[in-house]
Amino acid sequence: MTIKLNRPTNAFQGGSYRNELNQNWDMLEKWIDENGTDGLSDFLANNSTIGGEQLSRAKIVNLFDKLDIEKNTSLVNLTGGTTAAEGTNTSRFIKVTPGQIIGVTMNATMVGCYYDFQKQYIGMMQMTEAISEWYTQTVPLGVNYVRVVVIDEHLDSYMLSQQATMPEQYYEHEISMPHFNSSKLLSGSRVVTFGDSITWYDGKIVDGVLYRGYQAYMRQAGASIKNEGLGNLTFAPNTKASSMYEQIVTNQYDFTNFDIVTIAAGTNDVAFNVPLGAVGGRNDTVFDTNTSLGALRATIEYIRINYPRTEIYLFTPLQNETRDMDKHEVIANGIIAIADIYSLPRLDLFRMSGLGKYTFEVYTRDGLHPNNEGFHMIGKRVVRMMESH
Known part of the structure; x- marks a missing residue:
């Protein structure tokens, strides 16, 4: 029997959007049932519109996946749309939690944009320097997704993390689901x-x-x-x-x-x-x-x-x-x-x-x-x- 995951509620979301999510959850449950959690990060990046950060109880230190980006694009801060920009990369839509502190390793206050649950633009991410090279902000109410912009030379060092303090070292985007191996x-x-x-x-x-x-x-x-x-x-x-x-x-x-x-x-x-x-x-x-x-x-x-x-x-x-x-x-x-x-x-x-x-x-x-x-x-x-x- 296929394993059942703890899916987030989508009762208030539009029909086509809800159906797409349910199809992705079905596909994800089948994958885990057949393969376990080994290779889950690659599966999510290549086959599903569900980000790993949406999985209940998933542990992810770095939400930014350098392999899942739009190359040579940047964000327009006033609209949230993309524009061509050589040597710059825009992340996928990354799920975040309103009221949660997020931090980034980037020496800038403007690093991306906020979006609602339908991925409609809400506003700019305006970060505050917490410590050297670690900028934070509390996710505003009504925000469900962020997209960030990272230049080529920072792809191997950039982190976006839902925590107030800077991680002790660089972590790649990888998904740990310890409750499957309790x-x-x-x-x-x-x-x-x-x-x-x-x-x-x-x-x-x-x-x-x-x-x-x-x-x-x-x-x-x-x-x-x-x-x-x-x-x-x-x-x-x-x-x-x-x-x-x-x-x-x-x-x-x-x-x-x-x-x-x-x-x-x-x-x-x-x-x-x-x-x-x-x-x-x-x-x-x-x-x-x-x-x-x-x-x-x-x-x-x-x-x-x-x-x-x-x-x-x-x-x-x-x-x-x-x-x-x-x-x-x-x-x-x-x-x-x-x-x-x-x-x-x-x-x-x-x-x-x-x-x-x-x-x-x-x-x-x-x-x-x-x-x-x-x-x-x-x-x-x-x-x-x-x-x-």
Whole structure:
């Protein structure tokens, strides 16, 4: 039987408009029944006039979808219509809620227009600077839709969000429907991710490319994410870069507000010749924190002793073609052994990510860091593995 969604009321809307909406809801319910919520954002963008922001209980940080725009057009502020404008893009009609604060990342007070439920022009969006690079306004009564204008150079950084505060990082337009996965581990979970540059990449623009890290797929599964990834990070202190031991233990990181912490590192320990050290015994409490495995054990001890309810997931490092993979395998085995001592779920990405011999050109940007296709493959597997524990 086709799943039934919580449709917004349309009793007061015109017959043809109401019928069009009902047809779209029927199509959407059939899609979810057959495919789940995976790929829902693409479906909405390409097949339906219903925007994802209209779905009851949908979580969307960025309402602006850079893939669903009218290219080389701008809005006429006094009429709400479009006009030709090279290098400028107009969004689709985006559903908003009267009385709700909306914010945009754009250094301008005039960013678009307001419309009613029939998409008839009401007025201009006149924003006020709340903080640097974050402009807000309360949606006026009678307004049901907005359209915004974004120039080409801002497409990969522009956000429109129904919140008063600026998001902590850039988020692409993506739809999370955690209530469809309420029995799953990640639904509603607060997750903090520690790791090296591969963890850091999420939401960053590198060489003109916006990267969606593995965390993007955790968010799609309903988790909220704080990214603590750092480039060149190692497990143990060294003379070349920061270490996770210092980041967490030395600085006494507070995990009070997190349900899950993920730890993904090791490749830079190999690159910087950090001593591997020993796994140690199950009952050991003193560790050589100048070694990779000793620092990892001390880090886990800190979290377990002080925050026993915070779940810890260990990821082994990805294979790459810039490091010694024999040494990678040794450190991966050490991470797995440590996970077993503390009964921690461990995701063996060294052996199960799909990145390996003959696939580096396809799934990495430089033989080391995944490209977006690589992150897509890894992210799906990370979520699947985490949900299976």
